[in-house]
Amino acid sequence: MKNVAIIGSTGSIGTQTLEIVRVQEDLNIVALAAGSNIELLEKQAREFSPEVVGIWSEENAARLREYLADTDIRVVAGMDGLIEIAELSSSDILVTAIVGMIGIRPTIAAINAGKDIALANKETLVTAGHIIMPLAAEKNVAILPVDSEHSAIFQSLQGNVHGDVEKILLTASGGPFRGKDTAFLENVQVEDALKHPNWSMGRKITIDSATMVNKGLEVIEAKWLFDVKPENIQVVVQPQSIIHSMVEYRDGAVIAQLGTPDMKLPIQYALCYPERRYMAGDRLDFWTMNSILLEKPDMDTFKGLKYAYSAIADGGSMPTVFNAANECAVAKFLDRKIRFLDIYRIIEECMASHTVIENPDVSQILDTERWVYDFVESRW
Ligand code: NAD
């Protein structure tokens, strides 16, 4: 039996993780945490009987305690609750399905407690990869990628040695606005940006896909997960999302993982690694697929990628600024307070106004995040 804790259980990755747990009999839920959806969290708690559930606000925790009064499930709240769940003595693996940098402290707590991590929460690795990767190595903890591209890379690396990797070919769908120009992007609305062509995901990452900030975050995520130089990570647009990513080796061989776009595969692979297990669902049909399309990314229009490469080049606290400015800007865009292209303007201005802190510790990362939020609030 493998005991699983999930932070972010009510979201897109969280609910799909529970679909896997429902099918795989040797996976058992010991803890669940969510932001504010107490109705769904209560339902999940009743179905999976964890030891503990966490909800962000004290007020919601009090309500949830009443709802679950007829069970022996403990209810915890806030950051202390997330950390308690991350460190829970009965759990073997933590699925980080939470969105944003809020995942940093629970992820570090889980690694310190010796838990493996099924990592979906890329913002944490982008901002604190220099802390997380060495700590995981020290604690002998596995960081198993859930992001589809990183899972594809991880799968394509199996059986090979790190020194033979020449480059990572990270695929991107190009998002809903692929092929459009800046004039078109000037007027796009929230509804347009939320229409992803291939994947159904949470709202924040869907906007990130439209700006290509998501691919930028993924370049930084890949750098940390696979210890490759950014110049050896090449983004390739593959609009059908069939090639999930590839690895090129020193002998010229390119190994890829292909499949239909379904996050349940990378989630299951991370939870059951190194085993491959049956999974129901569509299979690729190479007889009906006439072609696999490939394109070069347009980094001048979709500047998310360009800013990411520049943030890694600056290093230190700059990826935190890139990420925090984007988190803040996306929240404002979703609230209809700013326009689509303002997301780029906000990121650019925050990055231009920041003095890099080399090798920031967790409190410096969180201070940088706060600085970005205050800076953005004072201007937009
Ligand atoms: P989502 O918005 O659908 O879900 C986010 C989850 O986090 C929800 O359960 C929410 O309740 C929880 N949450 C938010 N704030 C919280 C708080 N303060 N305390 C506790 N829980 C909180 O997001 P998602 O699309 O599932 O994405 C989650 C992460 O996975 C993101 O980092 C995203 O980039 C990454 N990811 C998602 C997909 C996908 O297909 N959805 C693919 C690759 C990577």
Ligand code: MG
């Ligand atoms: Mg991805």
